[in-house]
Amino acid sequence: MPKTAHDKTQLVLENYIGGKFVPCSRHIDSYDPSTGEVYCMVPDSEGAEVEAAVQAAKAAFPVWSSKSPQERSKVLNKIADLIDAHLEELAQAESKDQGKTISQAETLEIPRSSYNFRFFASSILHHVTECSDMDHMGCLHYTLRTPVGVAGLISPWNLPLYLLTWKIAPAIAMGNTVVAKPSEMTSVSAWMMCKLLDEAGVPPGVVNIVFGTGPKAGQALVSHPDVPLISFTGSTMTAQHITKCSAPYCKKLSLELGGKNPAIIFDDANLEECIPTTVRSSFSNQGEICLCTSRIFVQKGVYSEFLQRFVEAAQKWKVGVPSDPTAQIGALISKEHLEKVQGYVKLAKADGGKVLCGYGVDSIQVPDKNKNGYFMLPTVITEVTDSSRCMQEEIFGPVTCILPFDSEEEVIQRANNVKYGLAATVWSSNVGRVHRVAKKLQAGLIWTNCWLIRDLNLPFGGMKCSGVGREGAKDSFEFFTEVKTITIKH
Ligand code: NAD
DSSP: OOBSSOOTTSEEOOEEETTEEEOOSOEEEEEETTTTEEEEEEEOOOHHHHHHHHHHHHHHHHHHHTSOHHHHHHHHHHHHHHHHHTHHHHHHHHHHHHOOOHHHIIIIIHHHHHHHHHHHHHHGGGOOOOEEEEGGGTEEEEEEEEEOSEEEEEOOSSSHHHHHHHHHHHHHHTTOEEEEEOOTTSOHHHHHHHHHHHHHTOOTTSEEEOOOOIIIIIHHHHTOTTOOEEEEESOHHHHHHHHHHHGGGTOEEEEEOOOOEEEEEOTTSOHHHHHHHHHHHHHGGGGOSTTOEEEEEEEHHHHHHHHHHHHHHHHHSOBOOTTOTTOSBOOOSOHHHHHHHHHHHHHHHHTTOEEEESTTTSOOOOOGGGTTSOOOOOEEEESOOTTSHHHHSOOOSSEEEEEEEOOHHHHHHHHTOSSEESEEEEEOSOHHHHHHHHHHSOOSEEEESSSSOOOTTSOBOOEETTEESOBSHHHHHHHTEEEEEEEEEO
16 A cells, blocks of 8 residues: 555655656555565656656766767676675675575676676677668678667566666676666665665666556556667567557567466477476576466376376475575565465465465465464475366466376377466487477577576567567667668768
């Protein structure tokens, strides 16, 4: 509920506009997912705050866009250094705000946030444009790339700083200025980073962060006529709405959306590696990663063995308070989301599914003070049909379905039989088969005999309802710049 007054003991965030922290008179409650209690007040920004941020970004654009890549690179490296220097406090804040385990924040997400800046600080120095000599016409053609202007960046709650910096870093490296809106449910790490931007020497107005909800602050940003480019990561439904709002202005859009990612496990898979990796790909970050596996197809020859060993491994995954360094799963983001995820398990049962472990089968052990936290055990379902909603819709929680298959052809058809196309994994020791299947799967990212190993140079993104466009060294460079072809007659 938006509020105008707040408890003085709570953390109160402010917008960051034109290099200054600007208080907002309205706030949204932000909950600690591990206790279910409000602990932070997030600005409930509207059109006026977004307008001020866009104006600040517009004013900063001429100077920032005319700096050399080397100068911008230096600032980005400084931001990276400062994030590293504050790793521990950022990780603690991220874990408290989002419910993720401290180890996930400390070892993966905050280090990746600084690496995002370091990566684009380096990659901006190595781009070259194209040139074509048309001697018979006495012409030389070449391309120029220029920053687009004010970039609108909207990010979700599951990997808050990691995904926000994956947008801010390329946008400013290319010379754009930015108005960013993090998720209203996880705003703290972005707010903490604002202080570091200042310290790193980011000129006022180059990065502005406006906090608030999608329908108010987000909507004002995507409908703003002076924001020609929107980079959005979030749900397919919101992306469809953003596409409509952007259409009258022909905005450039990059959309990174949901998934319903299959894992395909053939009889000849190395189960020693496949089982722990597939447990991890199903339940990491509480299953709240767009790349998490949620449909596991296992060839009949190893189906019973896989099912038994997978369930045993899933039951060993420790659900605990996010600050516990031994916990492998923390709390889900919100009460509403927990209920939604649990709702899918009920739906699977109503559709004839069998729940082998987790929600409704085993009980959770958390300390008394966390009894109202949004915890859920890793849950494994089988015996559902491919058409069940829990096999078709994104659940985005610690729930995975396991089903048998007979042939390669059959499993490819079943894996592709969803509206999404983000990621897939294939497990087999037959190299020919791995190539064949990877080629036929409809997904932007395919991991074979592994999961989540990334080279940031290469394209990241989904097909079908999982997204439009790709991110990566070359792809982000192209998205965050406009290209023009110049012809010189000599
Ligand atoms: P969401 O779509 O509800 O919200 C994402 C962001 O959009 C938030 O900042 C929200 O405030 C904002 N928003 C909502 N309505 C808006 C509007 N009308 N105009 C402008 N902005 C608006 O998604 P979520 O629940 O925060 O995140 C979970 C989703 O994100 C899942 O579907 C997940 O798969 C997806 N995701 C995708 C990737 C990827 O790289 N493909 C990565 C992470 C998460």
